[in-house]
Amino acid sequence: MATNGMGGTTKLIRNAVLIAGPTASGKSSAAFRLAEVENGLIVNADSMQVYDVLRVLTARPSLDEIERVPHQLYGHVSPAETYSVGMWLRDVERLSQNGAFEDRMPIFVGGTGLYFRALLQGLAVLPDIPSEIREHLRQELLDGGALPLHRRLAELDAEGAASLRAADGHRIVRALEVLEATGKPLRYWQGQPVSGVVDQTSVRCLVIEPERAVLHARINERFDRMMDEGAREEVRAIQAMSLSSKLPVMKAIGLRELIAVEQGRLELSTAVEQAKAATRQYAKRQSTWFRTQFGDQWQRVQAF
Structure with missing residues (x-):
């Protein structure tokens, strides 16, 4: 157990x-x-x-x-x-x-x-966070950005605030909601034995x-296949949802580039090359993480 x-x-x-x-x-x-x-x-x-x-x-x-x-x-x-x-x-x-x-x-x-x-x-x-606390803080993030929330966290938990970038809104909100809901900082809960x-x-x-050359070739081939299999239709479906740019799903590689195409801000060929380059960079970061953390x-x- x-x-x-x-x-x-x-x-x-x-x-x-x-x-x-x-x-x-x-x-x-x-x-x-x-x-x-x-x-x-x-x-x-x-x-x-x-x-x-x-x-x-x-x-x-x-x-x-x-x-x-x-x-x-x-x-x-x-x-x-x-x-x-x-x-x-x-x-x-x-x-x-x-x-x-x-x-x-x-x-x-x-x-x-x-x-x-x-x-x-x-x-x-972590303990369950009441929805009203979570929604209120997230709305504050949307309305005023991360910096005011980071200042508030610094007043309540200087050590916790020092460990976070002032622009890292999602982590700042997480720290504040845990502190507000439980009266204890996030590191207290993270320090419990598990x-x-x-x-x-x-x-x-x-x-x-795989070897780097092999991986890069696969990345390029796969993105071309994604384009053939309906990636642009998915991007249009996401656009229709009018989501906040701060949501995690908006970080999906290729999404930002193809949205720019739909908005007429980028040529399709340029967007495809940028998405492939971003995918190669992401793969490099993943490999580094696996090498150093595993x-x-x-x-x-x-x-x-």
Whole structure:
């Protein structure tokens, strides 16, 4: 059993396979092949693939793959919502408690390192924040920006404010809402003892790291394929929702560039090249994170 950070426990997930890697590394295909052979259930561990609407632009599994192998936690969150690693971990625990992994091998695949860290090391579970507190602070962020909120946090919790950039509105709001709702700073809750939710004795951890030239070629080819498969239609659907630019989904690579095309501010060919370059830069940041944050528990392979 694992401590969930609130004094409760959750059943450990046994015989899990964790497959991480930079975007376009082939990890989703590897997870799919493994799931077919081992009667697996694939669980998304990518913070962008949780959002609905952007199936193509975030490279979610195809409809055929989803029909052939069970997938969970893909496209289950509205783009209008903010989804956190804590919410994701609770969703994983819910799957476990509901017996999703009893007859199938759990295969977690994605490119979000914090999701894998939460699986292996646990995550402090914060108390529920009253919706009125959360909505009020978020509205303040939209109306006045992050700086006034950062000043308020500095008055209430100087140490917490010093650890955050004054422009990091979402983290500042998070710190303020926890402080206002509980009377204790965020670091207090983050310091509570927790443990991972996967069984360390049976888990297998893989990082897929193709050679750079191979990865860059895959990135370029995949974005061209996205364009052919309806990426622009997805972008128009997001535009129709009139979402705040501060929402996490708006950080999806390619979205900003293609919105600029729809608004007549950028040529399509230029937008495509910029999106490909941004994807390559993102893959480099992911690889650096995996290299510096993942330890000896992780087996590193060029392909799987």
